[in-house]
Structures are given as C-alpha cells and as structure tokens.
Amino acid sequence: MRIRLPARCGGPARSGTPARAPSRRTARRALPAVVALTLLVPMYACRAVPTPPSAPTPWPAGYAHRWQWQWQLTGPVDTTVEADVFLLDPVRTTSAETAELRRRDRRLVCQVHVGSYADTDPDATRFPAAVRGVATDRPRRHWLDVRRWDVLRPVLADRFRLCRGKGFGAVALADADGYAHRSGFPLHFDDQLRFNRRVATLARSLELSPGLVDDLDQVAALAPDFDFAVNEECVRLHRCAKLLPFTEAHKPVFHVEYTGTTATFCVTTVGYGFASMRKQRDLGPWRDPCPLP
Incomplete structure (x- = not known):
C-alpha cells in the first residue's frame, strides 16, 4: 500500500x-x-492517508500486537466498526464498501479458499473432476488436489486479481491444510508445504500480502513465507503456542474464539501478543474485542 x-x-x-x-x-x-x-x-507530524493499493499491505513490526481487527463474512459489511484490519469475502464485498473502508484508513484482507471450492463459487466449473476431492466439514465445500499446481494456479491467480481489483492489499489463505484431513487424495506434509509456499509467492507477485489461516502444524516451517496469521480457537484447543513463530518474528496474529468470554481468554492471547476477539460462528458484524495491551 x-x-x-x-x-x-x-x-x-x-x-x-x-x-x-x-x-x-x-x-x-x-x-x-x-x-x-x-x-x-x-x-x-500527521496521520498517513492510504491511496489505492499498488503494493502488498505493510505490517509495521512495532504494531504487531496492537491491531484491532474485524472478520465478517455474512451480512452487509459494517464499515463503522472501530477496527484497523478487516478480513472480508472478496466476492460478497462491494467496491463501494472497500472504498469506504479505505477512506477510513482501514487495512483490507480478502479471504480466499485456496485448497477447496464450493458449489456456489462463481468459478467452480473451472475445476476439472480430476482435482475435486471429498467434502470438507463445511456445507457444499470440497477439497482440491493441491499437487496439481498447473490446474489450480490460473484459478487462484484470478481470485487474487479480484481482490486487487476491489482494493484489498492482503489475502488470507484458507483451507491450506488439506493434507491433515481426509481430502480424497494422498496428500503429504511436503505436498502441502510446497503448495502453500507457491500460493504465497503467487500472492506477492500480484501485490498482495499473504497470510496463513490455521494450519498450525506447519507454522514453524511456513512463518518465514507469510506476513501474518489468522487463527480460530487456539485457546479452546490449547494450541496457541504453535503460533509463536509469527509473534517472535514481529508478525501479527489475528485470533478469534467462538466460546468463552474475553475476560477469560484475553489474558492468554494478549500475553502471547495476538490481536484477539470473540465472534459468533457465522462471522457476522458482531464482535467483542480484547483490550489492547
């Protein structure tokens, strides 16, 4: 930016x-x-004002633990939320909404499913039967064969271009852990590492800052390749320490819990240096953020 x-x-x-x-x-x-x-x-001297993005979103190291963020994938985007970073669906979010958020000096991250597709995706027909796997744990969503970079790359590149066209400066790579699930393909740890690094490189080539969603067992290997992490429920699952390679490198970790209260989990996550909040699972506009340290 x-x-x-x-x-x-x-x-x-x-x-x-x-x-x-x-x-x-x-x-x-x-x-x-x-x-x-x-x-x-x-x-x-004064507050910097962003122009339309032409470079990946910067994440100043000194602010890694001080971001407030919002993750909204359902309902009309609430552009008035007091957050620095917005993680949004690039298909549902309009250019008018991103323009308003950029006018308010917000950093915009689009969520792109890189290892799966949904029947309702506008580009679902671009995935041939040979790369379509079994269903994930989300309705109407299926895993993809991430070994077929020749097939997946052009589709993912167009998804990233959609993000850029709507004014996003960063992308969060979701479903980047098919190897750890029953995907319908014999995916291995190294297959996933190779794919995730390729996608991060592709994002940078299209002037997007890449972020890793979950995939905790590969964080130690992938943290150098990504600019930030997004995590769901590491407190409930007792796995927050897995994300330390990001915070130790002064990279932001955007964390959400769906159960419990901020009074109980914020002590842990803010201590780790995460930007944390409570959300409902539908990821609507409601949020209950942890206080800044």
Whole structure:
C-alpha cells in the first residue's frame, strides 16, 4: 500500500506571493535535511492517508500486537466498526464498501479458499473432476488436489486479481491444510508445504500480502513465507503456542474464539501478543474485542 500525506502535512499553505527559488548550492545543502524530514513526517507530524493499493499491505513490526481487527463474512459489511484490519469475502464485498473502508484508513484482507471450492463459487466449473476431492466439514465445500499446481494456479491467480481489483492489499489463505484431513487424495506434509509456499509467492507477485489461516502444524516451517496469521480457537484447543513463530518474528496474529468470554481468554492471547476477539460462528458484524495491551 502506498502512503501519501494530506495537503496539510506538506507545509504551510501557498500565499499569493511566490517564494524565491533556492540556489543550486542551497538546494544541495538542504537535501539531507529534506530526506530526513520526509521520513519523519509520517510518524510524527500527521496521520498517513492510504491511496489505492499498488503494493502488498505493510505490517509495521512495532504494531504487531496492537491491531484491532474485524472478520465478517455474512451480512452487509459494517464499515463503522472501530477496527484497523478487516478480513472480508472478496466476492460478497462491494467496491463501494472497500472504498469506504479505505477512506477510513482501514487495512483490507480478502479471504480466499485456496485448497477447496464450493458449489456456489462463481468459478467452480473451472475445476476439472480430476482435482475435486471429498467434502470438507463445511456445507457444499470440497477439497482440491493441491499437487496439481498447473490446474489450480490460473484459478487462484484470478481470485487474487479480484481482490486487487476491489482494493484489498492482503489475502488470507484458507483451507491450506488439506493434507491433515481426509481430502480424497494422498496428500503429504511436503505436498502441502510446497503448495502453500507457491500460493504465497503467487500472492506477492500480484501485490498482495499473504497470510496463513490455521494450519498450525506447519507454522514453524511456513512463518518465514507469510506476513501474518489468522487463527480460530487456539485457546479452546490449547494450541496457541504453535503460533509463536509469527509473534517472535514481529508478525501479527489475528485470533478469534467462538466460546468463552474475553475476560477469560484475553489474558492468554494478549500475553502471547495476538490481536484477539470473540465472534459468533457465522462471522457476522458482531464482535467483542480484547483490550489492547
């Protein structure tokens, strides 16, 4: 994401009298100071305003544990939620909604199912029978044979282009753990690693910051390849420590629990450095975020 400064941050307003141009010698002497000021102004002088994305979303290391986030996949997108990061469905979300969120200086992440397809997906017919596996634990969704990169790559590339076209700067890769399930294919640990790395590389080539959804048993190997992680219910499942390779690398972990209360699980997850909240399983607009540390 490119960052531009508002007009009020660039210096005093122009008056009716034009300023005298500096001499060449004066300009050379002033250059180091101008460069330093350019670097410091976004941090100290005013709030940066995003322009339409043309690069992967940045995740400043110093803010890794301070993001507030929203994950909404059902219902009209509530653009007024006080969150820094929005994880949304790129098909259901409109360009008007993403434009409004970007106007409010929000970071936008699209969720793309890279290892599965649903009968209702607009591009479902692009997957030939040879790569279609058995049903996942979600209604009408089936696993894909992630060994067939030649078949899956063009479809995934178009899904990522849809994200870019609607103004997203990052993508969360869902169902990237088919090897750990009964997928209908003899997938192995290394097959999944190879596929997930290829998808992360593809996302970067299309100017999207890649994030890994769940797939906890491969986090130690994949954390260097991804910019952030999204996790469901690591507290309930007693697996939060698996995500430490991300936080130790100062990369954000966006975490959600569907049961319990923030009063009980936030102590654990905020201590790990996660951005955590409570959600309902339908992932509608309601959220109960953990307080910032």
